[in-house]
Amino acid sequence: MEGAFNKLMYAGLGMTIAGYGLTHLFYTVDAGEGAIILDKVRGVTGKIYGEGMHFYIPLLQSPKIYETRLRPQVIHSTTGTRDMQSVNISLRLLHRPDPTQLPKIYLNVGEDYEERVLPSVANEVLKAIVAQFNADQLLTQRDKVSAQIKENLCNRCNEFNLILDDVAITHLGFGREFTMAIEGKQVAQQMAERSKFVVMKNEELKKAAIIRAEGEAEAAKLISDSIEKCGPGLLAVRKIEAASDIAELLSRNPNMTFLSENAVNLMNIPAGAGHIVNRGGHIQEVTRINQINS
Numbered sequence: 001m002e003g004a005f006n007k008l009m010y011a012g013l014g015m016t017i018a019g020y021g022l023t024h025l026f027y028t029v030d031a032g033e034g035a036i037i038l039d040k041v042r043g044v045t046g047k048i049y050g051e052g053m054h055f056y057i058p059l060l061q062s063p064k065i066y067e068t069r070l071r072p073q074v075i076h077s078t079t080g081t082r083d084m085q086s087v088n089i090s091l092r093l094l095h096r097p098d099p100t101q102l103p104k105i106y107l108n109v110g111e112d113y114e115e116r117v118l119p120s121v122a123n124e125v126l127k128a129i130v131a132q133f134n135a136d137q138l139l140t141q142r143d144k145v146s147a148q149i150k151e152n153l154c155n156r157c158n159e160f161n162l163i164l165d166d167v168a169i170t171h172l173g174f175g176r177e178f179t180m181a182i183e184g185k186q187v188a189q190q191m192a193e194r195s196k197f198v199v200m201k202n203e204e205l206k207k208a209a210i211i212r213a214e215g216e217a218e219a220a221k222l223i224s225d226s227i228e229k230c231g232p233g234l235l236a237v238r239k240i241e242a243a244s245d246i247a248e249l250l251s252r253n254p255n256m257t258f259l260s261e262n263a264v265n266l267m268n269i270p271a272g273a274g275h276i277v278n279r280g281g282h283i284q285e286v287t288r289i290n291q292i293n294s
Contacts, residue, residue, distance in 0.1 A: 026053050032069035034099050036106060038062050044103050064106055068099045070165055073114060075122040085135035088173035091122055091149065094166040101161035109160055117160045125153045138172055145169065 029035045035049040039061050049063075056063055075091045095118065097105050109116055129149050130138065138145055150167035157164050 027063045028053050034068045034102050035063050035065045036102050048102050066097050066102050070094045070096050077123045077126045079127045079130045081135045083134045086175045090171035092168050092170045095164050098161045105161050121156045
């Protein structure tokens with residue numbers, strides 16, 4: 001019984017020592033990370049450790065793990081343009097440390113490189129590039145400005161063994177006076193475009209009126225030629241069509257009543273013209289429509 005207890009105690013002690021060894025004698029580097037070893041005797045070793053589990057000596061060595069994947073960071077800066085306009089600009093950076101230069105980064109910058117290097121370098125480059133453009137050029141030549149900022153910023157970050165994979169301007173804000181000036185310019189451009197449209201519309205109406213007048217003149221000439229050749233029959237047809245249209249229009253009016261010549265004579269109204277009596281009892285005289293014998 002005592003022997004079994006001793007074996008169990010030794011087994012537990014062995015597992016404890018093994019667990020301590022795994023916890024304190026090994027460290028793990030995950031995917032997208034890189035590590036270096038800081039040796040208290042030799043200093044920073046030049047070897048870079050990739051993904052996996054690695055051995056180190058506690059108390060004498062300590063691992064320094066860097067994330068080598070892309071990390072975003074937004075830099076805000078207030079600067080001035082060439083025409084002395086104040087600009088609030090925001091720059092988004094996608095950065096990562098150079099995986100082959102982790103020992104140099106630790107020796108020269110430290111683990112918090114993104115807080116020490118990127119804000120100061122980004123502000124310096126932004127102020128230098130924006131000062132070369134006018135305020136309106138920052139809007140019309142945004143791609144060019146962004147490309148110059150990216151080129152200069154990449155060159156500066158390479159000095160610190162940092163890699164910039166993307167640089168983009170995410171916000172441009174101007175002062176109140178410049179914003180009001182832009183709005184006024186846009187309103188003026190819209191008014192100019194509207195005036196141009198009105199002028200074009202009037203020109204088209206003028207052309208339409210000329211074409212319509214030419215057509216009417218041509219129609220009148222054709223009618224005149226027809227009368228000369230065939231007599232006044234065309235005019236008679238037009239009178240009949242006009243009389244038919246007038247009669248149809250009057251028949252549709254519920255407030256008017258048409259009286260024939262016999263009914264007018266019975267009411268002692270002078271003959272010789274047609275008469276229309278409205279619903280109020282008032283008699284209105286209209287020109288009589290002459291009948292045309294066919």
